[in-house]
Amino acid sequence: MAQLIDPFARAISYLRVSVTDRCDFRCTYCMSEHMTFLPKADLLSLEELDRLCTTFIGMGVEKLRITGGEPLVRKGILTFFEAMSRHLTTGALKELTLTTNGSQLAKFVEPLAALGIKRINVSLDTLNPEKFARITRWGRLPQVLDGILAAQTAGLKVKINAVALKGFNEDELFTLTEWCAIEGHGLTFIEVMPMGDMAEATRLDQYWPLKDLRARLAERYTLTDLAERTGGPARYVRLEETGQKIGFITPLTHNFCESCNRVRLTCTGELYMCLGQEDMADLRAPLRANADDTILKTAIRAAIARKPKGHDFDYSRQQVTGQMPRHMSHTGG
């Protein structure tokens, strides 16, 4: 089947799939404490997600990143990973990965590793248990650290995604960096913009531009810019003293647009063609319209034909669509 190519000659090879809007944490910058989640009928079933992802893989998607909410709280999620792993076996899919808050990792990591998952992103903003409990409201740090350890033990590469928050984890910049160096984890910092549908009024005070964070890092380490590109918004440096690679993701970045290889699917079957624009295509209706995939494929091609050349990042929209700051940024993976 012909590869999906957008109007700007970019091959679409990366699909991020949110499998649930639910989460077992309530991070202050992401959700309110008392969330109303989507009705079940609106969500794609695991079988529908399988069909949709399989169709994309048949059209040239080689990398699948599973996200949420928290993907591992979706009931029966292992059957979905199992279904996707068949595409790893055939070689059609080069990588199957996920972004998680780590809470369920200890339970799931062994089966995930057995299914061919080789690396994961874990969202973790602080190594201080009290601060962790405060920012995630419902999360407990030891549980996440146990999960990360279990992932390492199972042979998975771990990348930590930390949201940079002024006055919150500013003082942990070096602690986090050193911990990742010792543990052998990758580390990416994510900038959040001081706007949008804020869960906390304090957000404005928490804006910590990554250029400032980077300057702080440079006080202690020698930073070498790396040319490496992932087709996403992350930029990387190497810390010469430790050899670590550190990523930076700024939501306003749009200089990766020309090499953008990705699209994003929500758990209700909406396909967002650009990270920073609100245009989306509903794939649930064509998916449910017919057991045959012809209508679905036509809808996918029509959507990709609308993929814009670039974006002016409308961050507030990302909030409205329920796509959280750090999960949005997982595009960097």
Ligand code: SF4
């Ligand atoms: S940021 Fe991630 S871990 Fe926190 S509430 Fe949102 S989905 Fe859950």
